[in-house]
Amino acid sequence: MSKSVYEQDITSIVMSDNDNVATLLKGLEAGESFLYVLNGQKEVLTAKQSIPFGHKISIKSIQRSEMVVKYGEVIGAATADIEPGEHVHVHNIEGIRGRGDKAEGGQK
Amino acid sequence: MIKLQLTNDNKFWGYRRPDGKVGVRNHVLILPTITCATQAAKQITELVHGTVSFIHQHGCAQVGIDYEQTFRTYVGMGANPNVYGVVVLGLGCETHQARSVAGELAKTNKPVEVVSIQDHGGTLTAIAEGAKIAARMVQEASAQTRELCDISELIIGTECGGSDACSGISANPAVGAVSDMIIEHGGTAILAETTELIGAEHLLAERAVDDRVAKKAYQVIKAMENRSIQMGVDIRTGNPSPGNIRGGLSTLEEKSLGAANKAGSKQLQEVIDYAESPTKKGLVWMDTPGHDIEQLTGMVAGGAQVVLFTTGRGTPTGSPIAPVIKISTNTGIYEKMSENIDLNAGTIIEGKESIESVGTRIFEEIAKVSSGKLTKAEVLKQHDFGIWRIGPTF
Structure with missing residues (x-):
């Protein structure tokens, strides 16, 4: 699942080539660029807003309700359209599992 | 698959228990089976070097699978091979009877004794009795040496x-x-x-x-x-x-x-x-x-x-x-x-x-x-x- 060794100049990690988000290894200011590796190629994108260390950034366009993929697996669904370079977090994605609030009689 | 290079001989120094298992510590555990006994258990650990205990809120008015899970947890803590011996400390009237827990623990053949606050006539007497037993166990434990495991x-x-x-x-x-x-x-x-x-x-x-x-x-x-x-x-x-x-x-x-x-x-x-x-x-x-x-x-x-x-x-x-x-x-x-x-x-x-x-x-x-x-x-x-x-x- 994980790569064994990471390169020192990489500022974010994409866990699987199927992912549509990267995890930031340094906090970014709006307009700051970051480097990631996808399919063995180094790519550069620009952050649309300031994003803290360890948080996720979109590396692809993600439509509302589309699955968000990290580790090559589904981690949730988008609750808004997300552009490449946007912060991906609780404000624009939600979990799919353990959603008693969406069950009949749930506390919405 | 990740292969790791070994840098030692895969051995460590542990304590062999009567049931054959190996501990990495040699604690004497004061095991309160009911929340009412946890304060007395803590007092014993303050009196006797080498003893440990824990505070909890359980051991009474529990039924069915919930009773069983709590019971299994108490027994498991005492049976863990890091424990040399156990003083099981109860109040007396609780659903999780100290004697039942001690009975299960006896199967490990490690030193196990029971103290009951009600049977011994109060908190101070129970603390004194528990501390005396614990002190003896700690000294016995200290005579056990680690062996290569x-x-x-x-x-x-x-x-x-x-x-x-x-x-x-x-x-x-x-x-x-x-x-x-x-x-x-x-x-x-x-x-x-x-x-x-x-x-x-x-x-x-x-x-x-x-x-x-x-x-x-x-x-x-x-x-x-x-x-x-x-x-x-x-x-x-x-x-x-x-x-x-x-x-x-x-x-x-x-x-x-x-x-x-x-x-x-x-x-x-x-x-x-x-x-x-x-x-x-x-x-x-x-x-x-x-x-x-x-x-x-x-x-x-x-x-x-x-x-x-x-x-x-x-x-x-x-x-x-x-x-x-x-x-x-x-x-x-x-x-x-x-x-x-x-x-x-x-x-x-x-x-x-x-x-x-x-x-x-x-x-x-x-x-x-x-x-x-x-x-x-x-x-x-x-x-x-x-x-x-x-x-x-x-």
């Missing part, structure tokens, strides 16, 4: 708490590498926190040794998920926690996929209930909640002699009877909370160290700690204990 005799508990987005990239994969290594040497690694495997269960079920084990993996996940669904709430209101979310984890599935990395790459041998002892060597999944202390208690009651605990947000967690080796997921928290954290895996995301290399460091630390080196949680007397209650109190 094989890593295959270890059950290693694995845990992540105060996780951040680095957990699944650095420390958890490193613990997974250690889990593989322990298993390759004939030992056992416990994966737990069922809640934090929701969304990753298919990856583990694929590795199950047979269909029955795969089916049980799905069953425990479904039961855990259904508890939140029956309450009509989004599980995210409790897990991931506010600290997890500040650390960059957005959903429970994301946290789970990172947590599952602790399981390494080996075949899943069995799925056991909370506080049960593994019946097989290799990778074992214990059904526990994600709550750090309840999970830790379940694994230790199941016989884990050493626990590996990864953390991104930092945590002081420790057990009264098992050393907990704390491993940070990022260098920032390692430096900030160095008084609590033993090892740093943050070097992985800095590109300074490989997962294998950090795994080797953790493995070497297990051998040192199993031979007597104290972890930071032990030095700070972090004696956490919490039982996963699965029924109401009556």
